[in-house]
Amino acid sequence: MFHNGIKYGRSVMLVLLTHLIMLSAVVLRGNYDNIQQVYPLAIAVLGLDLVYIITLRFFYNQMTYTMDFLLLLILNISVIFQSCFGGIGFSSKHYITCILALICCQISFLLTRNHIRLMTIKKYLYIALGAIIGIMLITSVIFGRYNLWIDLGFFQFQPSEFMKPIFVLLCATSIMEQHEKKKILFFYISKEALMLTGAFLTIFLIQWFKHDLGSLPTFAAAYACAVVCRICYPKAKFSKKMLIIICAIGAVVVVAALKFAPGYVQDRLSVDIWSDMHGHGYQQCQALMAIAEGGLFGKGPGYGSLIEIAAADTDIVFSTICEEWGFLVALLIIFFIVSLLILPMINKPRSYYHTTMILGVAAVLIVQMGLNIFGSCNLIPFTGFKIPFISQGGSSMITCGLLAGMLKAGQSPVFRKPEIPSLQKKRQIQSGKTRRDNI
Amino acid sequence: MYEEILEGLRNSTIFSIIVSAVVVFMVLICVFMIFSLAKEEKAIEERRWEKVSGRMELIDKKTGEHIPLEADEILIGRHGAADIRFPDMSISRYHAVLYVSNGVWRVLDLGSTSGTYVNNKKISSQVILKNQDEIQFGTQAVIIREKGRRRRNVS
Secondary structure, eight states: OOSOHHHHHHHHHHHHHHHHHHHHHHHHHOOOSSGGGTHHHHHHHHHHHHHHHHHHHHHOOOSOOHHHHHHHHHHHHHHHHHHHTTSSOOOHHHHHHHHHHHHHHHHHHHHHSOHHHHHHTHHHHHHHHHHHHHHHHHHHHHHOTTOOOEEOSSOEEOGGGGHHHHHHHHHHHHGGGTTOEEEETTEEEEHHHHHHHHHHHHHHHHHHHTTOGGGHHHHHHHHHHHHHHHHHOSTTOOOHHHHHHHHHHHHHHHHHHHHSOOHHHHHHHHOOTTTTTTTTTHHHHHHHHHHHHHTTTOSOTTOOSGGGSTTTTTTTHHHHHHHHHOHHHHHHHHHHHHHHHHHHHHSOOSSHHHHHHHHHHHHHHHHHHHHHHHHHTTSSOOOOOOOTTTSOOHHHHHHHHHHHHHHHHHHSOOOSSOSOHHHHHHHHHHHHHHHHHHO | OHHHHHHHHHTOHHHHHHHHHHHHHHHHHHHHHHHHHHHHHHHHHHHHHHHHTTTEEEEETTTOOEEEOOSSEEEEESSTTOSEEOOOTTSOSSOEEEEEETTEEEEEEOSOSSOEEETTEEOSSOEEOOTTEEEEETTEEEEEEETTSOOSSOO
């Protein structure tokens, strides 16, 4: 952290300026009847910038602020995108979820930065995962087997989303006790590895039961990162043999899963969108046409027609942004998320726990973004994923906030004042005495 | 008047290109500035880590060799992959781990055959290490001490 606030002032000004330029683009190219329609959006975006930065500066003292600036930049740009779909307005729901995501980011940062403390509460992570799975099973009984949502009237949420940060934390904490291997038959097996595999298989079974196999790749990616970290640990000895065996097993599992997947998955995998334009391929066809209509520079904010299609602001949000803002601006989404993941590589983590945590978060976010964008462009089957930080959605945005907090924790390890003040005091007294003696 | 000009501009492709280019350019500049800030923060954090956590080092009691402690988690063992390797048969392949949190170093035995001793006491759980503590891994003894101080207990 800089003691000189001017260094941060420069970045704060740039974030504000970027948002101002985005808002100016809305004024210059947007679809509105009266300029007053833009005011609520402008006030909300610039207000959140100022409030969040002031809160960070005066009420909170942390080692690094770069992740906060980047997160604020992305979230407010997503508010501008979401408020412009189909006409300039203000998407209050998305704005509130963005604020919640910022709060969750700070909470997650505070909870996950100290790996030693987290190790002591590791069992509660398994309890939390069990509780979420229990809630999912209860909702299956109450609302129907395939229902993934819980409706509280004023708020709807998807409990399965919250499994992602918990599973990433399980992966990260499992890396710390891997030395404790025991020989079972012919193999040296760590209890932690078994528990993590058990957790992954339980998630797989519950997703299978709920017919929500689309979100399985995110968990599989986080689990694969944990496995690779485990193989590569300790860092100098890279077990190529083990890695090849695991890759081969993984490939066999993927091929078998594709071959023996349930009927509804096979339908999705083999659908030809152009021959089924008004059926299963409707959304993808419209999304592709919207990308083509938008071109490089877009029709202008608010002039898009894709908003009339279901899930235009969630599952096919990439196409909606392409149509209104153009392909060039839409590419910025990929750039933002990749930047967010690259940032911890500049300020590298100092422990295997933080490394595994960052890799797990990166895997979840990259897979989620890839499945959404490639699905929208018909490069892979459409899975209905949301783009992190951009798509509208309460549970998804809160989960992204929690994951961003983990990224921040990974790049900002704990090295504040020592835990034992009495010991320091003793040393200070001793050094004081020596100085006096010398005099 | 203003609305008419704006309407005219909206229909112009060049205007669309200019606005999109400015938006993309500004976002890129902003992200790169944040990256450059992250680099500057890294240098500050490294100095701070050095000040808080990097002030300790190990001294090999036999040879007097200085072993720096440069990470939050350091694996000690006989295995070629250990961060600090002692090629001594009394030391297990994965013998112990040194952790640092908030500037306080701890040692944890990883179920080694010959055990880990701190000041001649066998440890079974994490033990906080203080300046000039003697740690014994098998028959290999080291002393943890603050950098730049005169050795007292090392023979």
